[in-house]
Amino acid sequence: MVCVGCGDRTAMSAALARVAAGEPDPACLVCGGVLKSATVYFGQMLDEDVVEACTAAAADCDVFLAVGTSLQVWPAAGLADIAVGAGARLVVVNAEPTPYDDVADLVVREPIGTALPRLVSSDG
Ligand SMILES: [Zn+2]
Structure with missing residues (x-):
């Protein structure tokens, strides 16, 4: 949720337990x-083929760059989970802290305009 x-x-189970308890x-x-049910609510607005392609890419990448995202909205946030779970290194470039900072191999707080060119350069 x-x-x-x-x-x-x-967890959905926690919300359902509260409903069962009378809320x-x-x-x-x-x-x-x-x-809201995060997966269904946000997933329904996205093209399934795009989500599938992103999921496959996340599962198959060596380094996952999360740039300019709070990583708090699914399914985008879930892609970081998939990448890390598959053994990829995670780089977070965001002005504000994200829930994934603790598991990231690198967290960059500087502006994207200066950080990104350096990250993707071959001599970075
Ligand atoms: Zn709240």
């Missing part, structure tokens, strides 16, 4: 916002 207010992610519409425990 993902909160549409703050982006906090929780008809469990709100985000962090901010009180609306919880």
